[in-house]
Amino acid sequence: MRYLMLSKNYVTIKELFLGFLNVDDTSEKGLSDITLEELKSRSLEIDDMRGQGYDNGANMKGKHQGVQKRFLDINPREFYTPRGCHSLSLTLCDMAKNNVKAWSLKSLCQTQWESRVESVKAIKLQLVDVREALLQVGEKDNDAAIASEATSLAKKELGDFEFLVSTVIWYQVLNHVNIASKKLQSNDMHLDNAITE
Incomplete structure (x- = not known):
């Protein structure tokens, strides 16, 4: 107040x-x-x-x-x-929605930053394994549409330089937002600390 x-x-x-x-x-x-x-x-x-x-x-x-x-x-x-904090959240959501590559892998919920950062982290840290798994699905799946989509993701998306750079940048942004979000939601948060965060 x-x-x-x-x-x-x-x-x-x-x-x-x-x-x-x-x-x-x-x-x-x-x-x-x-x-x-x-x-x-x-x-x-x-x-x-x-x-x-x-x-x-x-x-x-x-x-x-x-x-x-x-x-x-x-x-x-x-x-x-x-309020500005929620406006930042909506801005980040709009940025993600406008980045087709960010949305091609997993839809991200509107407010749960932790689920977002964990999704990007999994891809960032296990990119080779994710690509290999997609290639195997492409080779072995009986559904032609699934096999084609998996192969396309493995070869076109995961090997794309823009996608790789976006993954690194998004991980950094989302990780910082997630940390600040958790601090802002803590029961002992004071207004002066919230402003700093």
Whole structure:
């Protein structure tokens, strides 16, 4: 939470981490209700607020039904700003989607960075074994389509210089994102450390 500390000669912007909330209902209504209850329990008036910021999830940022819309219905001066961390996540997802070679091997889930980095790591560290396995499938599989696709992947994709460089770069990027993501999700994370991460 950000607030202004007013004194006689100057105004200071302060930040305060209020804590984590247990949530059972992640719908727009459930999230806004629990947030409003928390604010009320701390004697914080929603009419005094001038801003709100969330990740880019539809249930949070939705203009028509999201939490931001519910709060704006109560207080139209509470402007919404998307959070940068989730925007980074979406940017990385878009980068991966636009890299055909990254998607030709395994579809990657939208938020699980650990599964992404492990997929790329397996290929990066065992490239020769993966190529050999694909060649064997190409030679021995009874399904012509599977055999053809396996041979094509082994010869064209895994031997391609662009693919090899992309694998190394993606592993470095995803590994750093995964480490930061785990730290940011830890129960003892403080706002100042989160900003550094």
